[in-house]
Amino acid sequence: MATSRTTLRLNPDAQDAEDPDARRRARSIARQRQAAEVKRSRAELRGGRARQDGREQAVREHRAALVTMILTLGILIAAVAVTGGLIANSMRDRPVTLAAPLQVFPVTQTSPGQCPAGTQGVTGQTTTGLVCYQLAQGIAIRKVSDLRVQRGRSGSAYDVAVTLRPSDRKAFAQLTRATVGRDVAFVVSNRLITAPRVEMPITDGKVVITGTPDHASANRLVHDLKGR
Structure with a gap:
């Protein structure tokens, strides 16, 4: 009776499961990936906050500039009115x-x-x-x-x-x-x-x-x- 030659191949996962070093390496890689994800999330959060802070700062600066412009315009109008009144009075008194x-x-x-x-x-x-x-x-x-x-x-x-x-x-x-x-x-x-x-x-x-x-x-x- 003839018999056929067969080849038995080992499952790599099964082999790693049996290898403690492989398990440690896998856990280390997983922890590194998790740490990288946390770091990236924190960076994105900081970037979002920075952009929000930048927009709020721009709004505050715009409001401050607008208030300054209004105050300056009011002072100029008042100065013109006072000057015109002084000129008119001087013309009347001349x-x-x-x-x-x-x-x-x-x-x-x-x-x-x-x-x-x-x-x-x-x-x-x-x-x-x-x-x-x-x-x-x-x-x-x-x-x-x-x-x-x-x-x-x-x-x-x-x-x-x-x-x-x-x-x-x-x-x-x-x-x-x-x-x-x-x-x-x-x-x-x-x-x-x-x-x-x-x-x-x-x-x-x-x-x-x-x-x-x-x-x-x-x-x-x-x-x-x-x-x-």
């Missing part, structure tokens, strides 16, 4: 120098026609013709604090407002106290500009000339009072 002295005389008498030679007076043109205004001793004003057109109280007419300097207010107050109910002549370069009636003493230096019919007439009166 006196207006008249091209020729503005002389104010009490009117003692008026008569039709031109003033005769030697008369202490000035001839003016009215709607009825020439009128001679005889004058008493007056005052001369060379600068005023303000001279402008303003809307009249009625809303339909315009007034001319003159603000005198403190140095002229006392003399003008004395003059108007003595001429309540009478006319005073405003004369520039020997030319009668206007002759308004004094309604009350003006002691605060704020003179308002009423009766100009329109804005153009009020502007002409301002121009004439300035001597231009």
